Amino acid sequence: MIPVGHTTRRKDLPVPAPRRPPDSAAAVLHAILQHGPVARSSVARVTRLSAATVTGATAALLRQRLIREVPEAAGPPGMGRPHVPLDVEPAAVGVIGVHVAVPCTTVALLDLRGRVLDEHRAPHGERDPGSVLAALGGGIAAMRREHPRRRILGAGLATGGWVDAANGTVIEHPVLGWRDVPAGAVLAEATGLPVRVDSNSRALLRAEQLFGAARMRESAAHLFVGNLVDVAFAAGGVVHEGPRSAAGAVAHLPVEGCAEACPCGRVGCLQVAVSERVVVRRALAAGLIDRPEIGDLVDAAAGGRAEAVRMLRDRARLVGRAAALLLDLFDPEVLVVAEAGVNRLPGCLATVRGEVAAHSSAGVDAVRIVHPSSFPDSVLAVAGGAVALHRVYASPLGRT
Ligand SMILES: [Zn+2]
Numbered sequence: 001m002i003p004v005g006h007t008t009r010r011k012d013l014p015v016p017a018p019r020r021p022p023d024s025a026a027a028v029l030h031a032i033l034q035h036g037p038v039a040r041s042s043v044a045r046v047t048r049l050s051a052a053t054v055t056g057a058t059a060a061l062l063r064q065r066l067i068r069e070v071p072e073a074a075g076p077p078g079m080g081r082p083h084v085p086l087d088v089e090p091a092a093v094g095v096i097g098v099h100v101a102v103p104c105t106t107v108a109l110l111d112l113r114g115r116v117l118d119e120h121r122a123p124h125g126e127r128d129p130g131s132v133l134a135a136l137g138g139g140i141a142a143m144r145r146e147h148p149r150r151r152i153l154g155a156g157l158a159t160g161g162w163v164d165a166a167n168g169t170v171i172e173h174p175v176l177g178w179r180d181v182p183a184g185a186v187l188a189e190a191t192g193l194p195v196r197v198d199s200n201s202r203a204l205l206r207a208e209q210l211f212g213a214a215r216m217r218e219s220a221a222h223l224f225v226g227n228l229v230d231v232a233f234a235a236g237g238v239v240h241e242g243p244r245s246a247a248g249a250v251a252h253l254p255v256e257g258c259a260e261a262c263p264c265g266r267v268g269c270l271q272v273a274v275s276e277r278v279v280v281r282r283a284l285a286a287g288l289i290d291r292p293e294i295g296d297l298v299d300a301a302a303g304g305r306a307e308a309v310r311m312l313r314d315r316a317r318l319v320g321r322a323a324a325l326l327l328d329l330f331d332p333e334v335l336v337v338a339e340a341g342v343n344r345l346p347g348c349l350a351t352v353r354g355e356v357a358a359h360s361s362a363g364v365d366a367v368r369i370v371h372p373s374s375f376p377d378s379v380l381a382v383a384g385g386a387v388a389l390h391r392v393y394a395s396p397l398g399r400t
Helices: 024-035 040-047 051-063 129-146 183-191 200-211 270-274 276-285 294-302 306-330 340-344 346-359 363-369 379-394
Strands: 067-069 086-088 093-100 104-110 116-123 151-159 162-164 169-173 178-181 195-199 220-225 229-235 334-339 370-372
Touching: 024 040, 024 051, 024 086, 024 379, 040 051, 051 067, 093 129, 093 183, 093 379, 104 129, 104 379, 116 129, 116 379, 129 151, 129 178, 129 183, 151 183, 151 200, 151 379, 162 195, 169 183, 183 195, 195 200, 195 379, 200 220, 200 229, 200 334, 200 379, 220 306, 229 270, 229 306, 270 276, 270 306, 276 294, 276 306, 294 306, 294 340, 306 334, 306 340, 306 346, 334 340, 334 346, 340 346, 346 363, 346 370, 363 370
Parallel strands: 093 151, 151 195, 220 334, 334 370
Antiparallel strands: 067 086, 093 104, 104 116, 162 169, 169 178, 220 229
16 A cells, blocks of 8 residues: 555656557558548548658558559549559458367458458367367468469467467367467468467457448447357457456356256356257257258248247347346447347347347347347358458558
């Protein structure tokens, strides 16, 4: 405790961390992503950078082929220097997005707008980290061979569970049984690419910030519901990780009306109540689907099978209760709920919004605040790709 009347001396102050200068190339690239095609003068206006700084940054970004000048929009000749608009480069470069799910892995190629250009999915052979990462190294190499003309800027790996993004480590994946797996270092060694690793929910929140429902928003939250359940949130445009990289672990949030036993020893935890595995198991037992695929259950519901609709609505109700709690906790401008039924079925989205309206102080604003995933057909590929694209947009000239 500081005694009354004590003056803080310089030697008593904590040593500050070295301050990084703002990355003007990152600000310029981000402005071009959000507003492109856009003139340099407009980039200067939205970034509040000087014209000279914008000119320098765009020259460097053009050299790296991260942006391009859009030729067809150039002004007529002889009218002085035309305002040639700039846009994100669509063809020369890309990133590899990798996702590790409970049953399978996904390897995808994405462009700088987060569009999935190619995607391969394969069930796991062995599920141990060494086997899965070796298979992924092969998958990444194969993808690069198929697209030899595109320069790959890096790879990103997204997975469920507890992930330390700073160290590229999967600390714990409870269903796969992974512990302290240095996935980033292993894949970087195998591929020669810079590799980043992050959790599903943080990765997808970053994708929503760059390309989706959370664009231009200061605050946003993301609830991911797959086999694992996790949450990410951002304030001031920055995704919170926490000192242990553990923010958003809501798997064991108690929910009402669920009698399912959780591996943690309790009953009625959110993750067992809404996990894809549990829903798929019930759907198989009820004869609604022939193989353990949540997509097949969503197809059955979309085709009008009443029992499939009921099963997904029940799940959406529980997801909606959790969403209501998250809204009251974070009060974000946008809450994205990425769940197979909510992503594709308007009735499931309405159920989530209805639960939020009934149980959260957000009330009638639920429709404005709660959104399905912006990437319903490619959630896994976009999650992995967003991990790599976040690095590109945060530090486009590699100044990390
Ligand atoms: Zn539990």
